[in-house]
Amino acid sequence: MASTPNPPKSILKKQPPTPDAPSALELTGLTRAQAAQLLTLSKTELKPPIPIETFELLSAAFPSSQPPSQSDISLLLSHLPNFSPSEYLDLIDERNCLNTCGYALCSKPRRNFTGKVKIRRSGVAKTEDLNKWCSDECALKGMYIHVQLEHPSYEWAGEKGEMKVKIRLREDKEPGVKEVKKAVEGLSLDGADDERDKKGDEAHEKKKQAGKLAVERNGMGVDKVEVTIGEKEITQPPTAPTFTSAQGGESDAHLMVEGYKIGSKGKKPNNTGGEGEDDDDDDFIPSIRIESLNYGRP
Amino acid sequence: MSDDFGSGNIHDKEVSRLWRAWRTIHEMVADRGYELAEEEIKMPLDEFKRKFTNGDGSPNRSIMSFSARPSASMIKKFTPPPTASNPDPAPECGTIWVEFCPEKTSIGISVMKKFVEHCANNSYKAGILVTAVALSAQARKVMTVTSQYTLIECFLEEDLLVNITHHELVPTHILLSREEKMALLKRYRLKETQLPRILQKDPIARYLGLKRGQVVKIVRISETAGRYASYRLCV
Numbered sequence: 001m002a003s004t005p006n007p008p009k010s011i012l013k014k015q016p017p018t019p020d021a022p023s024a025l026e027l028t029g030l031t032r033a034q035a036a037q038l039l040t041l042s043k044t045e046l047k048p049p050i051p052i053e054t055f056e057l058l059s060a061a062f063p064s065s066q067p068p069s070q071s072d073i074s075l076l077l078s079h080l081p082n083f084s085p086s087e088y089l090d091l092i093d094e095r096n097c098l099n100t101c102g103y104a105l106c107s108k109p110r111r112n113f114t115g116k117v118k119i120r121r122s123g124v125a126k127t128e129d130l131n132k133w134c135s136d137e138c139a140l141k142g143m144y145i146h147v148q149l150e151h152p153s154y155e156w157a158g159e160k161g162e163m164k165v166k167i168r169l170r171e172d173k174e175p176g177v178k179e180v181k182k183a184v185e186g187l188s189l190d191g192a193d194d195e196r197d198k199k200g201d202e203a204h205e206k207k208k209q210a211g212k213l214a215v216e217r218n219g220m221g222v223d224k225v226e227v228t229i230g231e232k233e234i235t236q237p238p239t240a241p242t243f244t245s246a247q248g249g250e251s252d253a254h255l256m257v258e259g260y261k262i263g264s265k266g267k268k269p270n271n272t273g274g275e276g277e278d279d280d281d282d283d284f285i286p287s288i289r290i291e292s293l294n295y296g297r298p
Numbered sequence: 299m300s301d302d303f304g305s306g307n308i309h310d311k312e313v314s315r316l317w318r319a320w321r322t323i324h325e326m327v328a329d330r331g332y333e334l335a336e337e338e339i340k341m342p343l344d345e346f347k348r349k350f351t352n353g354d355g356s357p358n359r360s361i362m363s364f365s366a367r368p369s370a371s372m373i374k375k376f377t378p379p380p381t382a383s384n385p386d387p388a389p390e391c392g393t394i395w396v397e398f399c400p401e402k403t404s405i406g407i408s409v410m411k412k413f414v415e416h417c418a419n420n421s422y423k424a425g426i427l428v429t430a431v432a433l434s435a436q437a438r439k440v441m442t443v444t445s446q447y448t449l450i451e452c453f454l455e456e457d458l459l460v461n462i463t464h465h466e467l468v469p470t471h472i473l474l475s476r477e478e479k480m481a482l483l484k485r486y487r488l489k490e491t492q493l494p495r496i497l498q499k500d501p502i503a504r505y506l507g508l509k510r511g512q513v514v515k516i517v518r519i520s521e522t523a524g525r526y527a528s529y530r531l532c533v
């Protein structure tokens with residue numbers, strides 16, 4: 001360093017020369033990567049808390065009309081991207097405190113079920129959760145926003161180059177998960193039907209390529225092997241197999257497995273002289289043993 | 299403390315719970331050094347019922363609020379020592395306002411703001427809101443933001459059913475004045491961070507309304523040492 005005339009001698013390894021003046025980065029004690037991370041975080045995650053006034057604005061007597069006016073919708077959409085998921089839940093809470101539906105674009109009073117749980121068509125639900133909304137429709141719409149805040153997709157917003165969470169409102173008659181699933185199951189992918197659209201064409205193309213791949217794997221496009229299946233003619237009733245003398249005869253019958261003799265010619269059954277064999281009787285592993293034996297095929 | 303289950307009124311249980319909370323909050327305010335009449339603190343259940351219930355026996359929380367002025371000794375304790383620049387310092391305590399919130403479902407920003415405004419308009423130095431249900435997260439935020447001007451505290455009725463300081467295992471906690479704290483640090487040659495600590499959210503700290511930096515003296519009865527004092531800094 002040029003600024004200090006006699007720097008104390010370091011016992012550490014030689015450091016690469018440092019620039020004369022410490023940059024702002026070094027002063028904050030952050031590495032470049034950390035700083036970059038912080039920068040992206042500041043654009044996305046680290047948002048200042050939502051002021052209480054905003055909560056009041058979006059909870060008390062909001063929206064001003066039912067159905068909500070266009071200005072109310074755009075007001076909500078301008079505020080929502082700044083909300084963290086938990087702050088959004090707070091907003092629902094705050095609206096519930098005023099006895100209105102948790103969905104920010106609904107001015108109806110919330111439900112007022114009693115008891116701990118309620119049996120609904122979809123199963124058992126806590127009344128506490130049900131009472132946050134005026135209807136199931138609003139619950140869907142409200143949580144639709146929550147999901148988008150929890151798993152944000154960012155878009156570049158405007159002149160300042162800030163990243164903004166993209167929020168979409170749920171349409172009135174939008175299909176739910178179940179309907180979408182059903183629709184997907186109904187789709188046919190075999191490409192056989194004539195009114196094939198673009199998607200069908202794609203599937204067809206994929207199938208063709210898969211076929212090519214299979215040929216390539218099986219070996220250079222070999223022609224198919226002709227296989228003819230014929231019937232075996234039976235002239236006499238079946239008899240139990242007998243051993244020929246080459247296979248050892250009757251005396252070795254107990255050593256035979258399905259017509260083959262274990263440990264025939266040149267190999268002693270106890271395997272002491274097997275060349276290159278490392279298995280001894282202690283670690284007898286059947287599969288290895290069988291593999292290493294001569295099956296005595298004729 | 300007898301819960302009259304036999305009398306058949308559905309509000310009896312609630313009223314008796316409320317009466318216990320009332321009693322604890324009065325004891326608490328008195329323990330902090332405010333002036334309260336003995337008969338107000340030790341109001342019997344019958345009288346409480348007569349005073350604070352409607353015709354049908356349901357409690358009327360909105361008329362249960364009260365205020366209390368600090369006693370002479372409390373003012374003395376909370377007055378900072380005079381300095382050259384400020385020869386006649388004002389005490390850091392004032393009248394306290396206690397309110398029972400009639401809201402029974404949920405408490406949001408609006409309720410909290412109204413309470414804070416009421417305290418500010420009547421220039422109360424401290425305010426305690428006793429609620430039957432928990433505050434919403436944002437209402438809690440309103441409470442902490444405004445607490446710089448008026449000290450706002452919230453207690454659940456549920457938490458006031460018994461006075462925890464009356465339990466035999468809870469030692470006596472005594473708040474030290476600023477001078478006493480300086481004397482303590484000087485005597486033991488300590489920095490204040492070297493003292494043991496007590497959290498501000500500790501039930502006893504909440505009971506006494508401790509602020510960050512204040513020191514409590516904790517007096518325990520010891521079988522071998524008779525009385526044994528220790529000190530804790532509120533953080």
Ligand SMILES: [Zn+2]
Nearest residue numbers: 101106134138
């Ligand atoms: Zn609704």
